Amino acid sequence: MGSWSEQLFLLLLCLVLLAGAATPQTAPPLSVDSADRWVRPGCQSKCGNVSIPYPFGIDSGCSRPGFEINCTDGTPYLGLGGNIDMVDIQLFQGTLVVNNYIAKDCYYQNGSLSDYILPSISIIGLPNYKFSSDRNGFVAIGCDAQGYIVSNDEENTFRTGCSSYFTNASFMPNGTCSGIGCCTAPIPKDLRSFSLLVDSFNNHSNCSFALCSYAFLADVGKLNFTLSSFTEYSNRVNEPLTLDWAIMNQTCEQANGTRDFACVSPNSYCLNSTNGPGYLCNCSQGFHGNPYLNDSNGCSDINECSAVPSPCVKRCHNREGSYSCSCPWYMYGDGQRDGSGCKSILRLLYLSLGVGLSLFFLIAIGSWLYWIHKKRKLGELKQHFFEKNGGSLRPDIRLFSSQELEAASDNYNQSRILGEGGTGTVYRGVLPNQNVIAIKKAKISNDEAEVQQFINEVEVLSSINHRNVVKLLGCCLESQVPMLVYEFVPNGTLAHHVHDEGKRGSLSLEARLRISSEVAGALSYLHSAASTPVIHRDVKTTNILLDHNLTAKVSDFGASRMVPLDQNGLVSLVRGTFGYLDPEYFQTGEFTDKSDVYSFGVVLVELLTGKKPVAKTQAVKNLATLFMDCVNSGRLVEILEERVVEEGTPELLEAAAELAMRCLSLKSNDRPLMREVAMELEALTRWKIHPWGNVNLEEGDSLLAMVGSSSPSVLRDYVNSSMEPMVPFEIVR
Structure with a gap:
């Protein structure tokens, strides 16, 4: 490490090298x-x-x-x-300006013709030229003028024109050719020959201030039309017209490298014509001259440094095709007159030293304050999340830390996802004691309603203990979003077993009845036996989980409501899933325990038919409507799943269908209570003996035909009279 003076010298040297570096710039305009x-x-x-x-x-x-x-x-x-x-x-523009004769049609005040000129112009014998369709346009001038331009080329003919008629001079706008007194019409590309025609409507008898009509082809961008133009054009013979020119017959790609290539000057380049075939030449940037000449008059370097004023404030270095600026060693900047110029390096040194020391102290103090602030805010943030996510409820369950759940889920690895819903994602987790859990993590959102759903689920599940309701093991409330920890139910959802590819028809009728009985028992417990009745409000097959033994577990209580016995029939925003939603609840917004009965009826129909809650036939219908139509029309077998029909007796299927029909009644008062549904399903699962076992079927008859011909009420009475006495189902409290 050298002395302070040596370090200062090295710093100055580096700044000089960086600031004084030559920078090529675009050449300024020069003579x-x-x-x-x-x-x-x-x-x-x-x-x-x-x-x-x-x-x-x-x-x-x-x-x-x-x-x-x-x-x-x-x-x-x-x-x-x-x-x-x-x-x-x-x-360089590839254009030239020529004179074009003006067509005239003039009359005396008595209406007799005084002058009539109809010129024509042709460049057919000049293949390198074309009338510019971008710059030129046909123009007709007069108070009652009608003008035309006609192609004289037999191979490419066209005719176009315009007209103008007015009698009051005050109507005409000055400075524009907008159709009043002066009108224009476009011309086509590749025009090489034309004639002009001009005439009047009424021999100018209605506009004595302008006794002539004029027509010509001109550069419309340069046309400045005023009322005085009527007088000016009476003494004018021609009007400037723009032609496009190019080296014809070949494009740049075709001509480059041939003996006849026109861009012969070094530092020149070729560009294709914009008006038909052909090309032009131009000098590259930083060069000026004639690109068609291969001598001293061709494209030569522009000495930008000789310009007055110079583009550089101190030192200018001309280079071929460019230039650069630099500053003396004791100055810094880009050296450009229109840039930062050259400034004293001592000013930069003092400024840098002051800024550097100020930044050092600010960073040091800021880092210390940030460390203290971050430590305090971390504690406050955890407490805020804890209270926001329902910590004030003090649920009687285990509180997990966010670090525990991150470790259990491998930092919420994508491969651990069990399912995703509208409000959160469920991950598979493994605790240090090897117990497998399911972690439901809410989505990060500013919607307080979603957080309230999680808090509601904690409050509901912490007060429920039933073998067919998924068990809440704990929660984490100190993270930004709340997380719930459940027992792990390994066999997926009921919807997966009923609808997904490879699983359709995998459940036996006995399993379906048992699962429906278990779900009905769980809902009956929620409605009737819980300390405070609970209405689930989102009963569906995706919210019913199955374990290894296909035992049902009702889950997802985010939309549930705890309703005291004397308050059944509350009003709220409609919550639920289309296809399962109680029609009466949908219309009135009033939910009761009968709303769950309707949703369960849809689940029961799904188990019997194997169809999704929204089915498509000739017209879109939900499954409940389709099922009721089939039952009422005596076509029950048509909608039932094949395996259900094969394994079930007509009486059993009719009884199950009749129970589902009652659950799906449009009026809630006509639906059974959930405990009644649970008792009937328990009886159906216990019905092992065929009541028609002694009936002899004639050849060709089948149980399926008997189902189609039986009356639901008769079968229901028969099932109720022939079943073994119902045994009350067991509830684990």
Whole structure:
């Protein structure tokens, strides 16, 4: 480590090297040599006041074929014997300006014709030229004018025009050719020859202030039309017209590398014409001259440093095609006049030293304060989340820390996901004692209603203990979103076993009846035996889990409500799933324990039919409506799942269907209580003996036909009279 002075010198040296580095810039506008010199040696550079740069030329050998100019009496004409006089050649734009005769149609005040001129112009014999369709347009002027432009080319014919009629001069806007007094019409691309026609509607008898109509082709961008134009055009013979020119017949890609390629100057490039086939040449950036010449008048380097004023404030370094600026060693900056320029390095040193020391102290103090603040806020945040997520309820369950659940779920690895819902994701977790758990993590959201659903689920499940209700083991309330920990139910959802590919028809009728009986028993417990009755409000097959023995576990109590016995029939926003939703609840917003009965009826129908809660036939119907239609029309067998029909007796199937029908009644008062449903299903699961075992079926008869012909009420009475006495189901409290 050297002395302080040596370190300061090294710092200054680095700053000089960085700040004084040459930076190429785009060349500023500079004055260049006159285009009068952009001709071949020994050739005439002007005709009158018009410069004639190569590839144009006047004398023999001074032009490229097709670009000959005839200079007669100081006026340049296109072609060797042409009659189109030129006004200007624009080398880099690929355009030139010529004079175009004006068509006239004039009358005396008495309405008789006084002057009539219909000119035409053709460049068919000049293949390198075209009338510019981008710059030019057809123009007609007059108070009752109608003008036309007609192509003279037999192969490419067209006719277009416009008209203008008005009698009051005050109607005409100044400065624009908008259709009143002056109108325009576009012309097509590749136009090479045309004639002009002009006429009037009423021989100008209604507008004495303008006794002539005019028509011509002109550069409409330069047209400035006013009321005085009527008088001016009476003495004007022609109007400037723009032509596009190009090296014809080939594109850049086709011409490059051939002997006849026109872009011969070094540092030039080729660009295709925008008006038909052909190409143009131009000088590369940083160069100026005639790209069609391969001599000193071709594309040469622009010395940007010779410009006045110079583009650099101190030092300018010209380079081929570019330039750079630099500052002296004791200054810094980009050196550009329109940039940061050159500034004293001592000012930068003092500024840097002051800023550096200030930043050092600010960072040091800020880091110390941040460490203290972060430590305090972490504790406050955990307490905030704990209270926000329902910590004030003090549930009688285990409280897990966020670190415990992160470790158990492998930091919520995607491979651990068991399922996802609208409000959260369920992960498979393994505790240190190897116990498997299910972790339900709420989605990060600003919606307080979603957090309240989790809090509600903790409150409900912490007061319930039933073998067919999923057990809540604990929760985590100190994280940003609440998390619930359940017993792990390994065999998936009932919907998976009934509907998913590979599982359809896997459940026997006995298993289906037993599962429905267990679910009905759990719901009956919630409605009638819990310390405070609970209405689930989202009963469906995806919320019914199965363990290894296919024992049902009712889950997802986020939408549940604890309802005291004297308050059944509360009103709330409609919650539930389409296809399972109680129609009466949907219409009134009033939910009761009978709302769960309806949803359970849909689950029972799913088990009997194997169909999803929303089915599609010729018209879209939900499963409940479809099932009721089939039962009422004596077509029960058509909708039942094949395995259910094969394993069930007609009486058993009819009894189960009749029970489902009562659960699906549109009026809640017509539905049975959940405990009645549970008792009937318990009886159906215990019915092992075929009551019609002694009946002899004739050949061709089948139990399926008997189901279709039996009356639900008769079978129900028969089942109730022939069943063994019902044994009350067991409830674990």
